[in-house]
Amino acid sequence: MSGLVECVPNFSEGCDQAKIDQIIDSIIGVDGITLLDVDPGKDTNRTVVTFVGDLPSVEEAAFLGIKTAASVIDMKIQEGAHPRMGATDVCPFIPVSGVTVNDCVELSERVGKRVGEELNIPVYLYEHSAKTPERKNLPVIRDGEYEGLAKKLADPEWKPDFGPTEFNSKSGATVMGCRDFLIAYNINLNTRDTRLATDIAFELREKGRSKRTANPESANLLDGEIVRNVDGSPVKVSGKFKDVKAIGWYMDTFNRAQISINFNNYKKSTIHDVFDTACELAVARGIRVTGSELVGLIPLDAMVSAGNHYLKKQNRTRGVSEKDIIDTAVQSLGLNDVAIFNVEEKIIEYAVQAGKGKSANMSGESDKGQLINMPVTGFTDELASNSPAPGGGSVSALSGTLAAGLTSMVAALTHEKKGFLKKKSMMEEIGIQAQQLKDKLLFLIDEDTNAFNGILSAIRLPASNDEEKKNRQESIINANCYAIDIPLKVAETSLKVLELADQLVKEGNPNSVSDAGVAGEMALAAVRGACMNVQINLSDFSGEDSFAEKAGSRSEELISDAETLHKQVFSNTLKVIESL
Numbered sequence: 001m002s003g004l005v006e007c008v009p010n011f012s013e014g015c016d017q018a019k020i021d022q023i024i025d026s027i028i029g030v031d032g033i034t035l036l037d038v039d040p041g042k043d044t045n046r047t048v049v050t051f052v053g054d055l056p057s058v059e060e061a062a063f064l065g066i067k068t069a070a071s072v073i074d075m076k077i078q079e080g081a082h083p084r085m086g087a088t089d090v091c092p093f094i095p096v097s098g099v100t101v102n103d104c105v106e107l108s109e110r111v112g113k114r115v116g117e118e119l120n121i122p123v124y125l126y127e128h129s130a131k132t133p134e135r136k137n138l139p140v141i142r143d144g145e146y147e148g149l150a151k152k153l154a155d156p157e158w159k160p161d162f163g164p165t166e167f168n169s170k171s172g173a174t175v176m177g178c179r180d181f182l183i184a185y186n187i188n189l190n191t192r193d194t195r196l197a198t199d200i201a202f203e204l205r206e207k208g209r210s211k212r213t214a215n216p217e218s219a220n221l222l223d224g225e226i227v228r229n230v231d232g233s234p235v236k237v238s239g240k241f242k243d244v245k246a247i248g249w250y251m252d253t254f255n256r257a258q259i260s261i262n263f264n265n266y267k268k269s270t271i272h273d274v275f276d277t278a279c280e281l282a283v284a285r286g287i288r289v290t291g292s293e294l295v296g297l298i299p300l301d302a303m304v305s306a307g308n309h310y311l312k313k314q315n316r317t318r319g320v321s322e323k324d325i326i327d328t329a330v331q332s333l334g335l336n337d338v339a340i341f342n343v344e345e346k347i348i349e350y351a352v353q354a355g356k357g358k359s360a361n362m363s364g365e366s367d368k369g370q371l372i373n374m375p376v377t378g379f380t381d382e383l384a385s386n387s388p389a390p391g392g393g394s395v396s397a398l399s400g401t402l403a404a405g406l407t408s409m410v411a412a413l414t415h416e417k418k419g420f421l422k423k424k425s426m427m428e429e430i431g432i433q434a435q436q437l438k439d440k441l442l443f444l445i446d447e448d449t450n451a452f453n454g455i456l457s458a459i460r461l462p463a464s465n466d467e468e469k470k471n472r473q474e475s476i477i478n479a480n481c482y483a484i485d486i487p488l489k490v491a492e493t494s495l496k497v498l499e500l501a502d503q504l505v506k507e508g509n510p511n512s513v514s515d516a517g518v519a520g521e522m523a524l525a526a527v528r529g530a531c532m533n534v535q536i537n538l539s540d541f542s543g544e545d546s547f548a549e550k551a552g553s554r555s556e557e558l559i560s561d562a563e564t565l566h567k568q569v570f571s572n573t574l575k576v577i578e579s580l
Helices: 017-028 055-072 101-118 136-143 146-154 194-204 271-283 301-311 322-333 348-362 375-383 390-415 418-460 466-505 511-540 546-580
Strands: 005-006 034-041 046-053 088-098 123-125 175-176 183-188 245-251 256-263 289-295
Touching: 005 055, 005 101, 005 348, 017 034, 017 046, 017 055, 017 322, 034 348, 046 055, 055 101, 088 101, 088 136, 088 348, 101 123, 101 175, 101 256, 101 511, 136 175, 175 418, 183 271, 194 245, 194 256, 194 271, 245 271, 256 271, 271 322, 301 322, 301 348, 375 390, 390 418, 390 466, 390 511, 466 511, 466 546, 511 546
Parallel strands: 088 175, 123 175
Antiparallel strands: 005 046, 005 088, 034 046, 183 256, 183 289, 245 256
16 A cells, blocks of 8 residues: 555534535545545534545645635634634644655645645644644644634734735635644443543543542542642642543443543554553552443554554464454454444554445446455456456465465464474564565565556557657556566565475474475465566567566576475475474
């Protein structure tokens, strides 16, 4: 998956569905955008929209959403309970995966400049994008709201970062910038006592609490006396976790108290660390945590981090599939406690993929390109059809994938075996590497077919004049280069799998040695098959001789290395089997 950015613009309209729909249509009309959520509030007269995409797509969608909002919303007549400055009140950009904070800061600056110059709307930058510390905080910038905006703009200290200093009575002003991903998360308790939930919340949150003396009659610190300074003010004690906000409340729906938590930086203070600490604090107060609830979406890396944390605590190998890691996180955090935790709805990267799949199916387009999502029978039936793709290249990648899966399995079985305690770290590392190679090869299954289809598309390009002929020829050469490069990657990756299989035959559980041996066979087939595809694609190649020579030489080298290593793996496998 390419870099992913989340955008959560807040529009000052929550009652007129027709206007909301116009704004939404302008956003989702941009290619590469996946709409995750639309949350209109009639009481607040405000709609929060959540969408994701790559940098260019989000840039265009954010601008068009702000442009549409400026055309359909008139702030002169808009009223609502929520604080607001303009038709688009705030537009944050959040790095999710494959992009940096700096990328999103630059993104906010580009969008802000366009909004200011093209739409004549004053724009203030906040959070990571803020040019001065005074403008980092959203409530500070929003102070006075729309009604006080004309006065604010007249103050030289509040000159917008982009756009005019004149008051735009129809659209107001917009605040935008890069902020960290905010995770809203609730921890469930087996009590209806909100004071116990609040007591734990005070311990967890960065802001902390007023220091209190222990009350021998109660484990709840709220029952103790406040410790005061000489001037009578309470002595303040910081909480345990940075960038964490927390309160205690009662949920009628679930008939229990919850600790409601916002993670402003989930990488500094992790969900699993906060959850574990909450469990300890609950036990100390005579209650227990029953599970937790995620409100909204969560980045994949936060769930993977939690899953790996609990696998380590359980002394289990982390060299397992991403699915197993996620399942471990869900179970350990009790995320199914009050509602079913659907990973395709709750994990942002999965939600994006699910959204793309739904869009394709709704449009009636074939999902044949997604070979890895087919059942075995579907894949083999597609393979056995009269279509030239998928073919040997995709099968070679699949063979390498199966080899990687087997190496991971043998590593995991060895890791769990009592007699191999000294090799736990080695087996875990092999398992992690095998999973990484497996995921890479899975991608290459489809990519090999895509590369072949790219050649066909290039061949079909028009060639009615010299310019078209030149463009067609260049496209064919580029497509052929890619079709050669992909099987080379398959071969190189599969050779690494073969190296892991070699290690497992020597160091792994002897009872699983045949599985390691089969992994070696499949890896060899993958290398040989992929290199065959390199060679046949080179036969039709009309590009630079140096590229062809390097590719041809590399494929021969890979076959030689794989065959040499395979002899060793095969021989050692049989020796171990004979010794059993």
